Amino acid sequence: MFCPECRMEYVEGVFLCPDCRVPLVAELPPGPTTEFVEHVTVFTTGNSVILAMAKSVLEGAGIRCFVKGEVLQDLFRIGTAEIRVGKEDEERAVRLLQETNFSPGEGE
Ligand SMILES: [Zn+2]
Incomplete structure (x- = not known):
């Protein structure tokens, strides 16, 4: 499981990132959305x-x-x-x- 905010990986069974307090996702969205600058x-x-x-x-x-x-x-x-x-x-x-x-x- 991954945190979509800080992109940290967590073990199975964890559903919430303790740092960002957002639900974890099974896969990170493709590409670094926050760092991409046009x-x-x-x-x-x-x-x-x-x-x-x-x-x-x-x-x-x-x-x-x-x-x-x-x-x-x-x-x-x-x-x-x-x-x-x-x-x-x-x-x-x-x-x-x-x-x-x-x-x-x-x-x-
Ligand atoms: Zn996080």
Whole structure:
């Protein structure tokens, strides 16, 4: 028997998790439902300076974010990087970036 909350395994005969006080289940639901986070892109830029600034704004607000792709500081090939955050932080992140007045995609 397993606790669906803390995922601890218990011996037969136990029907309630003493820690979480929830009924045990015979099998855990597939996949870690609590840890799965869907990520969405909130910012795209080809400018590494703007990218770093945007990232620090988000991190300063306590939003966990990561960068997908990279900005190539090359005169001829400018790459594009995306800042991705968890879906739950999407609205906050977008609003923050709007308030900070970054212009995505603007780069020379
Ligand atoms: Zn439990």
